[in-house]
Amino acid sequence: MSIKNLIRADGNFYTLDLNTKEKRLWEPTRSKVCAALKKGVNFLPIKEDSIVLYLGCAEGYTCSYLSDIVEKGTIYGVDLSPHSMQKFVLLCKERKNLVPVLFDANKLEDYDLLKGLKVDVIVQDVAQKNQVEILNKNALLFLKPNGYFILSLKTTAISQKNTRDIIENEIKKLEKDFEITEKRRLDPFEKKHMIIIGKKK
């Protein structure tokens, strides 16, 4: 197990692995959450004891770093692809606070084991045409009344038109149910991406 909070030194982000007592570098080009931190996001809602639902975890690169922050809570990683989930299961056996869920993020209400779960934070990293819908659906099902969300919006997945118009359009959809606290473009690290952090009304 490795438990230690983020350490900020020389502008890079590290976590400390207690087993080997070595620092692991968190690369912003591979993880969108790290890119957001590097661009200067003031407030990340993930705390020591929070329960997180991570949609689109893939092989678990970002999840492994978030699990260092969430010492006493748990992270539920959801993904559809069986091939990348195979590697995530290996990671889950290493780290106590990761839980794997192999299912479609569109239809999570059909998954029996997740019934009655309430989480503090939802991280939405699925790049689909209906990204905002997926977030809305899961927020209704699983999010606590004062829970937060982190959405990484990939505009090229929606259409090839002007990125500013698409972002404005999607934010209008979000403002019905959520209160947006922060938004930031991830330009040098990820092109045409935006990270949005907000709170449930």
Place this chain on the structure above:
Amino acid sequence: MDKKLFLEKTIKDLKVELESPDQRIIALYQIVDKLPKNINELFEQLRVVTDTIYPNLEKEINVKDYCKILLLEKVTIEELKKIGITNTKVIEIIDSGVSITLEEKEKKLIKNFAENILELIKIKEELENQAHTIAEKTYPTFCSVTGTKIACQMLVIAGSISRLSRMPSSTIQLLGAEKSLFKSIKMGNKKTPKYGLLFNHSLIINKTKKDKGRIARFLAGKIVIAIKADISGKDLRKELSEKISKKIKE
């Protein structure tokens, strides 16, 4: 929430999905598609050395026979007949007297190289056979309509059999021709492609230009029926083959 239950369920679901026959075929066939490129690259590098021994030989025979000739101790007509080469031009080139002689050490190195290429060709054929046997066992109707090779190639592009079964027949007709289709749409060109992977089908390849498009459209409709029959467990081989032969006579 108990973590053990989640782990057990995901591992169980994983295995069901990854061990299914369509995923096995796709994994095997992706190698089969890419290996010939690597073999050709290696063969070109082999020819840098052997071109001075047998000039212009590669124009007469294929890679497999070329490597077999290099493995021979002494090249005579009888030895060539044993491997199965009866092309007279090959003997002309060997007897022409232009070729240089190499040292024993260099000959050994070249033989090793040729052996390795032959081994790679053998591996490719075995992988292809294995993929074909799985495909013919699980999707008999689909394979009988399209031919086993095209069936496997379609699976690789679609990603899985359930995805392929949900495609309309117009998509299946153009499977493999995505690049030229999107190009023609973007340029505003009126000429759209008529067939993709189906171009190599035995019924289409030797027809006139007008008939090719028609038969491709007709076959694509039958392929959709064949895939759905295979998934539901029915065997429609006889009915479909009768319908196809009837249509082609017209």
